[in-house]
Amino acid sequence: xxxxxxxxxxxxxxxxxxxxxxxxxxxxxxxxxxxxxxxxxxxxxxxxxxxxxxxxxxxxxxxxxxxxxxxxxxxxxxxxxxxxxxxxxxxxxxxxxxxxxxxxxxxxxxxxxxxxxxxxxxxxxxxxxxxxxxxxxxxxxxxxxxxxxxxxxxxxxxxxxxxxxxxxxxxxxxxxxxxxxxxxxxxxxxxxxxxxxxxxxx
Numbered sequence: 067x068x069x070x071x072x073x074x075x076x077x078x079x080x081x082x083x084x085x086x087x088x089x090x091x092x093x094x095x096x097x098x099x100x101x102x103x104x105x106x107x108x109x110x111x112x113x114x115x116x117x118x119x120x121x122x123x124x125x126x127x128x129x130x131x132x133x134x135x136x137x138x139x140x141x142x143x144x145x146x147x148x149x150x151x152x153x154x155x156x157x158x159x160x161x162x163x164x165x166x167x168x169x170x171x172x173x174x175x176x177x178x179x180x181x182x183x184x185x186x187x188x189x190x191x192x193x194x195x196x197x198x199x200x201x202x203x204x205x206x207x208x209x210x211x212x213x214x215x216x217x218x219x220x221x222x223x224x225x226x227x228x229x230x231x232x233x234x235x236x237x238x239x240x241x242x243x244x245x246x247x248x249x250x251x252x253x254x255x256x257x258x259x260x261x262x263x264x265x266x267x268x
Contacts, residue, residue, distance in 0.1 A: 107181075110194040111152075111165050115183035117191070118154035121165055127151045130265040138260055144253035145171040148261045154183065162186060164266060166258040167196060170250040175199040178208075178250050182258035184222055188267060192218040193255055205247035213241050213248070222259045222267075225252050 111121055131148050138148060147169050154163040163185040171177045178198045183191035193214050200206045207213060216238050217225070227248045228237045240248040 107196055110181050110196055114181045114192045114194040115154045115163065115165055117156070117162060118165070118183075119157040120155045121152040122155055124151065124153050127153075127164075127266065131261070134261060134265050137264075138257050141256070141260055143170075143256040143260070144250065146253050146257040148257055149179065151261065151266075163191065164262060166261055168254040168257040168261075169197075170254040170257075172246070172253065173198065173200055173250040174205050174244065174246045175201060178247070178254060180251060180254045180258070182217075182255055184259070184262045188222045188262070190217050190220050190222060190255075190259075193251075200244065200247045205241065205244040207241050207244065208247050208251050213239075214251075217255060222262055224256055224259065227252050 112118070115121075128151060131151065135147065138146065149167045149169055151167075152165045153161045154165050156162050163183060166182045166184065167179060168182065169177050169179040176199050178200070179196040181194045181196055183193075185191060195209055195214075198206065198208065200208065216232075220235060223236050225236050225238050227240045227245065229240045229245060232239050238248065238252055
């Protein structure tokens with residue numbers, strides 16, 4: 067009986083120590099992971115808005131995300147949300163535009179989160195991807211310049227995907243074999259554009 071109790075105590079101690087060690091390792095790795103994610107996001111922001119020297123959170127605009135969420139959801143862009151908004155600042159600290167992140171949950175492989183740059187004049191500086199897990203060789207081609215660069219330089223407006231060749235400024239050529247991905251990305255971009263037009267530009 068004493069042997070059983072002793073074995074149980076030893077097992078408990080081992081389990082306890084293992085749990086503490088695993089918890090410690092988890093906590094230790096959280097910080098580097100968060101830092102790596104922040105660095106990746108910052109690089110994407112800079113790629114999307116290369117003229118910006120820095121980005122700053124505007125609390126008033128951040129508050130508008132929640133108040134406009136239901137309205138944006140009802141615009142017909144699919145299952146989309148605006149996630150964050152930052153001011154794009156030049157070297158002197160002046161606001162030259164905005165960096166808006168938005169997500170569509172209607173990607174072929176799950177949620178797609180994009181960053182959209184829009185100038186004070188309402189022109190898109192470009193888009194970048196913060197999260198995308200589409201099919202390799204198909205939906206992942208959304209990251210290629212041939213697709214994502216279609217938005218750059220266009221006036222902020224409601225975009226639509228076409229499979230027959232863009233003939234209007236608001237049309238985006240679909241990725242071959244990945245129309246679902248193309249529409250999800252465009253839906254997320256449209257959500258960001260809507261937020262800009264109705265919560266910033268007005």
